[in-house]
Amino acid sequence: MRVAENLNEALHGLLDDDPTAYVIGEDVLDPYGGAFKITKGLSVRFPGRVIGTPISEGALTGVAAGLALTGNTAVAEIMFGDFVALAFDQICNFASKSVSMYGSRLPLRMIVRCPSGGGRGYGPTHSQSMQKHFIGMPGLSLYEMSPFHDNREVLASMLERGEPCLFFEDKILYTRQMGQTDPMFPVRRDGELAIAEADDRPDCVIIAPGGMAHRALAAMRTLLLEDEISCRLLVPSRLYPLDVEALLPYVNGVVIVAEESTAGGTWGSEVAHLLHGRVWDRLRGPVRLVHSRDSVIPTAAHLESEVLAGESTIHHAVREALRG
Amino acid sequence: MTEILDRLRLSRLGDDDLELLLLIRHFELKLLELYGRGDLNGTTHTCLGQEYVPVALAPLLGEHDHVFSNHRGHGHYLARFRDPHGLLAEIMGRQGAVCGGVGGSQHIHRDRYMSTGVQGESMPVAAGVALHLRRAESGVLACVYIGDGTWGEGAVYEALNLASLWRLPLLVVVENNGIAQSTPTTAQMAGSVASRAAAFGVTHHLVVSTDVNEIRTSLEEPVAAVRAGRPLVVEFATHRLGPHSKGDDIRPADAVQAARDNDWYVRYANDHPDQFHRLDGTIRARVEAIAEEIAARPPSRWEASSSWEAS
Structure with a gap:
């Protein structure tokens, strides 16, 4: 459906x-x-x-x-x-x-x-x-x-x-179809949190709201196939107030928050702030933020895709984070 | 409104009505005095000169009717509940406050009475309430108090459109005191309230009288029609005796004098001296005693703040 x-x-x-x-x-x-x-x-x-x-x-x-x-x-x-x-x-x-x-x-x-x-x-x-x-x-x-x-x-x-x-x-x-995911990344639920991963020892954790999830999954596929990088995707239903405690068991190492919002004062910065206060010692570095550019969103398809965060933005951010 | 609108003798009121008028008057005067002494936090907007509006409307509204008030709402509240203790405790942040001292002068909710501090904001909400009433409680209405300045807000027109389109039991009471904070109506309103109501096919009723009995008689039928789903704008040409809030009155002396000349308080004292003097001192003393009693109470408590302490 x-x-x-x-x-x-x-x-x-x-x-x-x-x-x-x-x-x-x-x-x-x-x-x-x-x-x-x-x-x-x-x-x-x-x-x-x-x-x-x-x-x-x-x-x-x-x-x-x-x-x-x-x-x-x-x-x-x-x-x-x-x-x-x-x-x-x-x-x-x-x-x-x-x-x-x-x-x-x-x-x-x-x-x-x-x-x-x-x-x-x-x-x-x-x-x-x-x-x-x-x-x-x-x-x-x-x-x-x-x-x-x-x-x-x-x-x-x-x-x-x-x-x-x-x-x-x-x-x-x-x-799009309800529940649609990549067979490589089966989705399960823990309370209101949806979790998609290929294995339970991911190199990187991506936190994304529902609208960004399929783009994150697409990036996760190429990262795994081309770079052997394994990611875990976390999709909360409620963005604010965020149930950060529900995320904690699934968060460590390299963490990225991906959303479509344009730059500045983003949801991701709020998520990062909450995580830094709780699991700083479990992180390999500050939580990285993926979002669209600091720009209006153009109409023409080729311009719009330059501005909006998507699969390639996430892919790039994950590789950068693991390299850094 | 600089001219004297109504030079006729005011008709005699029952003691109950006069007491309510005097209660609101002395309550507001007391507030200004308390502010002057630095005993109150924040700001307040008194309805001095406009007390007769909610007093005239009081018996026309039933307990099931919803009332939405605004920033200048002490008179509206007192006319509905006659509860100077709860209101003053709210304004002073003392125990027994209607809303725990959280809302203060401009944000009060009790039963079917609610006030908010943003101009025009209540109009669409009242339309939603009226929509519910039309379906679930036939014959009950939603009343919204707004001012002349409120007509600068788009929300007023969006809501009037819906009220007319959906035949909502919505009564809009406009207290046109001729001045929006410091801006005269002539400098902020093109056209008129009447023509704006007419543009939406909403009945407009102008009240220039300050005679409570006369106002009530003239409003009986139009308010009954509201209950049957004919929205109504009642415009009171009234006078704000005091400043917008406190100590911010920059009106020329003749404008203030005109407001004073129209003041029901002085006129009623002249027209019915025996009754007036019998009650005026009593009510003033009563408000005095209430203020002393409330000031001596401990600070109000807010349930949300106790949950922060627990977390």
């Missing part, structure tokens, strides 16, 4: 199981079913609880918060994750603050879905990875979609937190 279908089924399941659940967003109604077809079939099956809105990201996120405030479960879709900037106030100054700023905990069951990332030629304002802008906001959790985490389970985890969650969905994943 493709990742998009898995997510669509997860939303069907959520609306089916939870009579207070709403899905709200721009162009989410059938027969269109959302710009990426993730909401297909929902409005026909659950009329009244799937709400198409005007082009008003701030308002639709605020409405989702209002629904959550009155005890409902709200899933808001931001058509392109880049537009979540228009909902920054509602997410950061209202919804996440409301969880704790009134003195006692006010639980909110609310998810804001953000189709993210480049690689599809949508250009500078439709290709960004916005995760880093939301890291460190009290009362706000960040998750990323992954082929190794069933989306029904991930939605449930987010809602259980009782605070607003951003769900970043790398658009490239939509058309």
Whole structure:
């Protein structure tokens, strides 16, 4: 099953199981079913609880918060994750603050879905990875979609937190298969952490969010076949707050964090900081960061691939790290 | 609003209404005094001159209605809960604070009352709440207090659009005091509140009176219509007697004088001296005693901070 279908089924399941659940967003109604077809079939099956809105990201996120405030479960879709900037106030100054700023905990069951990332030629304002802008906001959790985490389970985890969650969905994943990996690197799960490795004595550990996982796996294949370098891939579902303790048993020696974000203030730097504080003595050197260039994301394919971090960036970084 | 809008004699209020008006007035005056003495942390925005707005609305709103207040919300809170102890404890960070002293003057949540400190932010949230109410609690409404300055925020228009489009039970109360912090409305608003509401097909009702009884009568029908899914903007042409927050009033003397000339407090004292003087001193003394009692309480506690200590 493709990742998009898995997510669509997860939303069907959520609306089916939870009579207070709403899905709200721009162009989410059938027969269109959302710009990426993730909401297909929902409005026909659950009329009244799937709400198409005007082009008003701030308002639709605020409405989702209002629904959550009155005890409902709200899933808001931001058509392109880049537009979540228009909902920054509602997410950061209202919804996440409301969880704790009134003195006692006010639980909110609310998810804001953000189709993210480049690689599809949508250009500078439709290709960004916005995760880093939301890291460190009290009362706000960040998750990323992954082929190794069933989306029904991930939605449930987010809602259980009782605070607003951003769900970043790398658009490239939509058309890939759930669970798709390289036969050389079987994937297993330890709690919410997905682990892929060829053997249990890797030369290098790569930590990557879901959208980067298949690029990391591709790099791991060539590294193993061409350079006899063995890597372990770790894919957490929740990016922030990161369950760093869950990573520790799998981290030592050479560690790389790979993500698609452009340079500067990245998620990887937060991960590195957390690991340095806990396992510095087990590392061969500082955690290395792989990310896209300090650049806007161009539209033309040849320019876009120059900017975005991918298989070759990871491959290069691993070789550099082991050489160093 | 520099002209005197309403020179008519104010009608006589029940003691209960007058007591509430006076409670808000003396509460706000007390806050300014406490700030002046350095007894309060941070800032505050008093509603001096605008007390009659939430007092007039109080019986028109039921306990199931949601109220969203803003930075200038002490009057809104007191008119709903008549709880000066909890509010002052919140503002002073003392035990018994409504929100443990975390939210302070601008961020208060109690039952179906919530205030936030960012302009216009509550409007889409209130639209979401109203959407829930329309489906789950027919006849109940969501009320949002905003100011004239709030109309600079895009969130207001996004929410008005939804309210009209989805026929939401949303009551928007605009306290147009003619000044946004230090900027006169004439320097920050093109057109008018009425024309902006009209652009969304939302009914607009202008209130120039400061007579609580008269305001209530005029609002009964429009507010009832809100409950049936006809959103409404009620614009009060009102006057901010005091500074925006504290000691930051740069208005010319005649503008301040105009606000004073419109002050219900002075006018009511003239129109109904016996009742006014019978209650005014009592309420002032009561607020005085409350302030002393709250100031003597130990600091408030926050459950989150105790969990940090444990971790």
